[in-house]
Amino acid sequence: xxxVIQSPRHEVTEMGQEVTLRCxxxxxxxxxxxxxxxxxxxxxxxxxxNNNVPIDDSGMPEDRFSAKMPNASFSTLKIQPSEPRDSxxxxxxxxxxxxxxxxxxxxxxxxxxxx
Amino acid sequence: QKEVEQNSGPLSVPEGAIASLNCTYSDRGSxxxxxxxxxxxxxxxxxxxxxxxxxxxDGRFTAQLNKASQYVSLLIRDSQPSDSATYLCAGGGGxxxxxxxxxxxxxxxKP
Numbered sequence: 001x002x003x004v005i006q007s008p009r010h011e012v013t014e015m016g017q018e019v020t021l022r023c024x025x026x027x028x029x030x031x032x033x034x035x036x037x038x039x040x041x042x043x044x045x046x047x048x049x050n051n052n053v054p055i056d057d058s059g060m061p062e063d064r065f066s067a068k069m070p071n072a073s074f075s076t077l078k079i080q081p082s083e084p085r086d087s088x089x090x091x092x093x094x095x096x097x098x099x100x101x102x103x104x105x106x107x108x109x110x111x112x113x114x115x
Numbered sequence: 116q117k118e119v120e121q122n123s124g125p126l127s128v129p130e131g132a133i134a135s136l137n138c139t140y141s142d143r144g145s146x147x148x149x150x151x152x153x154x155x156x157x158x159x160x161x162x163x164x165x166x167x168x169x170x171x172x173d174g175r176f177t178a179q180l181n182k183a184s185q186y187v188s189l190l191i192r193d194s195q196p197s198d199s200a201t202y203l204c205a206g207g208g209g210x211x212x213x214x215x216x217x218x219x220x221x222x223x224x225k226p
Contacts (some may be wrong), residue, residue, distance in 0.1 A: 042216055042217065043216040056212065101213065101214055103161060104149075109158050
């Protein structure tokens with residue numbers, strides 16, 4: 001079975017540009033999570049969807065970040081405008097259960113560099 | 116802010132030895148605990164989960180949970196160089212709600 005799919009795997013952009021990260025969760029999974037990982041802060045939850053509905057977006061850093069899940073097989077995380085401090089690895093994860101505290105399966109990540 | 120704390124390491128053990136990784140958590144209501152392994156440049160990969168006090172064994176891995184003392188540990192028996200990675204501890208289900216990840220312990224297994 002295919003795991004969580006993310007694209008692009010690497011993204012280099014200039015400050016001020018819009019960045020869109022994409023995620024396809026494992027088929028049949030009910031929950032989807034967006035995380036950001038940096039050396040300083042570790043792995044941080046940005047937003048969590050259950051059955052395509054945003055449940056908790058308290059980790060979204062500011063209004064420059066937005067996320068959508070238009071259907072059960074696709075989600076996007078958008079940063080507009082991007083800033084150098086947004087440089088990080090962004091992971092998407094999915095879970096077969098409804099609770100955010102059940103087992104999560106991670107995608108390969110998108111390494112974002114904002115110059 | 117609820118936290119999950121881990122020693123960043125690096126923890127260095129010789130091949131064949133037991134590696135012991137520890138994690139403490141601040142949210143006493145946490146109910147679910149996970150250990151993930153992350154190789155450099157890769158994504159976190161689930162090793163084990165534990166919900167109940169005591170030990171849970173899976174092959175060379177044993178997870179231990181002590182809710183009274185609020186710590187979780189992972190033992191790796193017969194450590195192999197391929198076990199060299201960063202190990203992330205995560206806990207959740209308490210007042211914080213979602214899973215909170217520690218920053219990880221880097222393990223190095225020397226041949």
